[in-house]
Amino acid sequence: MDTIEIQRIVEVEDDNWWYRERRAIVAKEVRRSAADRAGGRERAVDIGAAGGGNTRVLKDHGWRAVAIDSSETAVDLCLSQGIDAYHGDACFLPLASGEQDLALALNVLEHVEDDRAAAAEIARVLRPGGEVLVAVPCDMTLWSAHDVALGRVRRYSRQALTDLLEEAGLAVERLWSWNVLLRPLVRLRRHRTAHCEDMAHLHPYMNEALHLVTALERLLPVKSWPGVTLFARAHRL
Template sequence: MDAVEIDRAMRLEDRNWWHRERRALLARRLRRLGTPGRAVDLGAAGGGNTRVLVDHGWQALAVDCSEAAVDHARSRGVEAMWGDIRNLPLPSDEFDLVVAFDVLEHIDDDAAAATEINRLLRSGGTALIAVPCDMRLWSASDVALGRERRYTRDSLSMLLLDAGLTIERMWSWNVLLRPALRWRGRKAACRGLEEPSPLVNGVLGAVVWSERILPVGRLPGISLMAEARSH
């Protein structure tokens, strides 16, 4: 993306139901982690999730492979740097938390990326991971977004375990909208740059919000979330 597209994407992200609910999900996990420390947000784009970290008291660094995204994050007051997740210019064993939301599916060598996540973490540190799930949902949207793959619980588990991480919890997200995604030609709930109408934005947000209280995390969804620990 060029700087104009990055700016447009970030303005949409501030309002979009999908990003709003995912920021809320991140905030809930942070509250459960307890005392804030040092965090790095990988694939941070314009730093929306990084700002959630900062708001919850974390000393947070945004990392992205797009210079335009890094510049945009800095313009919003976020500490940010360029970096390749497969080989990051950051010290080992320095971070209490690594966030990698919708990053691993874009990396050709996702094993190297997962190993880097573990390398950055202190012993006992936490990794919060989000990926799209199930190749049966693969569509032109995945291609347009530059994804290499979608994951299953088994493939994501194997990736994280092989990297040396211990999985504390894995759950599905965007479960209730999965049927709509398949029924409407796999376009209804994809993450893109299109802005839905205020009504649609509100309805979709309400549906995903309901997953906060409904026990649907074990059912198939659109995304997989994982919380893992470094040894």
């Protein structure tokens, strides 16, 4: 992810509907991890942290969190917010083996040419039983200029993501879709435009309307339906 894109994320992520709802999912899963751990909240890593929004969620819930990103700009932005951050590639994390209790890899794997190496690296830094929360864009039928502009290599099917994690020694506990209700709109818009949508320029009313739709989705039994994003929760064997 380039410097301009990271700066755009930092500018919009506190208010933009997509980032707000993704942080809500992260917070819910982080609380679940804390409740499941008899020893309490301990070490966590946010891989591909960008501006550190999700790292802040970890810290707010009591985790000793560190941010890792391949961009020096992202690392500097995290450090400026008081977040421990290090420069590192998803395939070569600057962390010791088996020390992390929780890892986030949100919208990271789709950017990595060798996603198997990245998945194996996630497994390496987790302790046995340690958990990872992964998010990736799903379904190559949604491939568009948006994916190209963001530097993605692929989108994932449910089976492809499951196979990737299991081959790395991670047991998938749950797999679910996100942005199910908005999928028809996303598909229509992305296949009708030759450029990447600029989320920073959303009208406030539209931003709030999209937020309400995704908030409503939390209450509906649609997580097994096709969506725009796939989430997976897994643990190291």
